[in-house]
Amino acid sequence: MDHINNVYTLNDGNKIPYQGYGTYQVIGQDNVQIIKTAIQCGYRFFDTASLYETERALGQAIRESRIPRKDFIIETKLWIQERGYENTRRALYASLERLQMDYVDLYLIHWPRETGEPDENWKGINLDTWRAMEELLAEGKIKSIGCSNFLPHHLDSLLKNCRIKPVVNQLELHPGYSQEATVQYCLDHDIRPMAWSPLGRGKQMNDANRYILDTLAEKYGKSTAQISLRFLTQKGIIPIPKASSEIHMKSNMEIFDFSLSKEELSMISCMPQTTWLGEHPDFHIPTKKMNPDQ
Numbered sequence: 449m450d451h452i453n454n455v456y457t458l459n460d461g462n463k464i465p466y467q468g469y470g471t472y473q474v475i476g477q478d479n480v481q482i483i484k485t486a487i488q489c490g491y492r493f494f495d496t497a498s499l500y501e502t503e504r505a506l507g508q509a510i511r512e513s514r515i516p517r518k519d520f521i522i523e524t525k526l527w528i529q530e531r532g533y534e535n536t537r538r539a540l541y542a543s544l545e546r547l548q549m550d551y552v553d554l555y556l557i558h559w560p561r562e563t564g565e566p567d568e569n570w571k572g573i574n575l576d577t578w579r580a581m582e583e584l585l586a587e588g589k590i591k592s593i594g595c596s597n598f599l600p601h602h603l604d605s606l607l608k609n610c611r612i613k614p615v616v617n618q619l620e621l622h623p624g625y626s627q628e629a630t631v632q633y634c635l636d637h638d639i640r641p642m643a644w645s646p647l648g649r650g651k652q653m654n655d656a657n658r659y660i661l662d663t664l665a666e667k668y669g670k671s672t673a674q675i676s677l678r679f680l681t682q683k684g685i686i687p688i689p690k691a692s693s694e695i696h697m698k699s700n701m702e703i704f705d706f707s708l709s710k711e712e713l714s715m716i717s718c719m720p721q722t723t724w725l726g727e728h729p730d731f732h733i734p735t736k737k738m739n740p741d742q
């Protein structure tokens with residue numbers, strides 16, 4: 449068992465590996481080489497976004513790997529200000545140009561709402577965005593469409609009015625922030641949950657939570673990062689850890705030779721929710737604006 453050969457079938461019939469590789473903050477002179485190393489380690493599913501400024505590097509790394517494009521799953525996202533019918537079409541073509549690809553496997557709405565956006569506005573603009581994505585899907589520019597940071601009320605509004613439902617919803621998920629209600633909503637609607645910051649971005653946990661993960665790590669002879677990734681995988685969630693060191697890249701894949709018990713999964717799910725990175729989907733103050741010249 450490994451993370452490439454283990455695949456979920458999404459609600460539109462397309463397949464996706466159990467684990468991906470996140471490219472946020474894979475920046476700097478070495479970014480093409482870092483992604484090439486991830487490819488050599490075996491990663492085939494890559495997450496990027498128009499916001500991250502890593503689409504060019506990802507496209508270059510894939511071309512230079514000489515592995516056929518069809519063997520990769522490439523996911524990118526349009527940013528808050530790129531929502532809307534015309535904007536979405538423009539944003540997708542700009543991403544394709546940066547990636548130097550003629551299609552993406554997954555295209556997501558990155559964030560459901562700008563801070564202060566009234567209910568009527570975000571509902572309407574998300575539906576216009578979705579209509580453009582459904583059309584781009586029919587035109588073969590996208591293989592699957594999905595959401596990111598959508599809570600149940602954002603999904604409700606979309607599901608009531610869409611023709612094609614989202615295949616995935618990418619959320620902040622890790623021990624200490626398990627968003628059980630939204631994950632359950634996704635599973636109930638056959639929308640595969642995906643975990644961003646599955647390692648909590650390496651932020652320090654409180655002592656009690658750290659003790660639980662350390663104890664399990666010792667029991668299974670694994671690292672706390674591996675316990676976190678295994679926990680998510682057993683909950684049916686796709687983690688997309690970012691790692692720049694080869695040691696981390698490899699160890700993050702070595703999570704298929706042990707299983708956490710039902711009781712241990714419950715213990716982690718019920719840990720105090722203390723490690724939230726602080727970005728609520730309805731009140732997100734963007735820390736970074738898109739670079740129009742990227």
Ligand SMILES: NC(=O)c1ccc[n+]([C@@H]2O[C@H](COP(=O)([O-])OP(=O)(O)OC[C@H]3O[C@@H](n4cnc5c(N)ncnc54)[C@H](OP(=O)(O)O)[C@@H]3O)[C@@H](O)[C@H]2O)c1
Nearest residue numbers: 470471472644645646647648649673689690691692693696
């Ligand atoms: N949809 C959204 O709104 C959203 C938001 C944030 C992120 N994302 C996506 O999710 C991806 C992952 O999230 P993230 O980058 O924020 O955080 P993360 O994957 O939780 O954490 C990354 C940090 O963990 C370290 N790390 C990786 N493997 C490790 C291991 N085995 N042991 C110890 N430390 C390890 C990395 O260090 P090294 O780099 O030194 O190896 C890096 O500092 C992003 O890259 C992006 O693609 C999406």
